[in-house]
Amino acid sequence: MTWKTEWKKWSTHKELPSELKKQMTNMTETEREDAFYKQLEFGTGGMRGELGAGPNRMNIYTVRKVTAGLAAHIEENGTEAKKQGVVIAYDSRYGSAEFALEAAKTLGAYGIKSYLFQELRPTPELSFAVRYLRAYAGIMITASHNPSEYNGYKVYGEDGAQLPLTAADIIVNHMNKIENELLLEIKDERELLSQNLVSYIGENLDQVYLDYVKGLQLNNNVSNMNLHIVYTPLHGTGQTLVPQALQNAGFQHITIVEEQKNPDPSFSTVASPNPKEAQAFQLAIQYGKERGVDLLLATDPDADRLGVAVKNHSGKYVLLTAPSLCIATACSQLGS
Structure with missing residues (x-):
């Protein structure tokens, strides 16, 4: 036909x-x-x-x-x-x-x-x-x-x-x-x-589901780590459960990227809602630098893909889940 x-x-x-x-x-x-x-x-x-x-x-x-x-x-x-x-x-x-x-x-x-x-x-x-x-x-x-x-x-x-x-x-x-x-x-x-x-x-x-996720936790003493986290759902589904799951696990210092918190089918603040690409972290990086945050997390629209960025020895955020884990490349992508 x-x-x-x-x-x-x-x-x-x-x-x-x-x-x-x-x-x-x-x-x-x-x-x-x-x-x-x-x-x-x-x-x-x-x-x-x-x-x-x-x-x-x-x-x-x-x-x-x-x-x-x-x-x-x-x-x-x-x-x-x-x-x-x-x-x-x-x-x-x-x-x-x-x-x-x-x-x-x-x-x-x-x-x-x-x-x-x-x-x-x-x-x-x-x-x-x-x-x-x-x-x-x-x-x-x-x-x-x-x-x-x-x-x-x-x-x-x-x-x-x-x-x-x-x-x-x-x-x-x-x-x-x-x-x-x-x-x-x-x-x-x-x-x-x-x-x-x-x-x-x-x-x-x-x-x-949240109770089940909590049961998978290996380290129950994370509340003593004083870890500060910035999380962005990139306008997707992650906001419904991820912050609560992190709090249940003992992480008390969580900041949500406000501009990317609510569902938005146009994904208006990113070129692509892919948390494994550096551009998706730009707002999270701003939040991180302003607040001296240790860890940046991002999920894609259906929250089955996770991006993670941490500071390296130079204080620059490194995207751990980039296609290449070359620190120099990641740092140049993400900025200081």
Whole structure:
């Protein structure tokens, strides 16, 4: 099927949201071809792509399609797998909350229960929630540390880990059987609630997770270290749990980078929300120098990637998680 055939199918779909219709109208010929010549690839790391109309973009229809593939995979594993259900979380990106709900609506059409976080939460908590709730799978709506025009969809197995290649291939095979993602059935949210096919989760699970994280601590005497920390969530999910987890561990001197504290899908204070890049630490460095802080921490939008910077013997902050650990390079990148 050529990209022009796909374009026509989408452009004539009567229920296409107005925002997607507008995007299609404003596309150049080159943009149309790129958006419609294939479907987004799905693998062990899930899928991610630019937001917009077309099968090669992240939108409600590509989300429904991959969710339908996952649902078919769950169905193959029997009634008990369907009852176990799927945990769904999302980050601060454009469309994340909507895509999470679309995934629940699609699963509901297959009679599969969803545990949907009420608000944005980090990927590590999603992984924990899958195991704690004994769910069959987990979905995380995120594009990790990619730029703001991207979003994505990660799938986790019942062990809380990302899918192995065999499971990812099975989902792809089911996706390839779907002739028209625009016509996939979904359930209304109110119907899902009335049929107990969706349950909203949040603060109660947060506390269980934080207690679990506290139990992993090896050194219970950190409160005597008098360590001063600057932390930035880079406009992502980390603010929901990371400061509390640090305090639970005994770190009492924590300063949050205020400009990067709240969720912001445009990631307006950084070129890229990647905590393993020096530019993401610029505001944290300012805070650190002003306060004489020992340690700088940063997490990416879904808080599964950590960046760490400490002072070297010259008093310059060194990014430990840089691609290269050459102190001279890191120091020149980060500044004094």
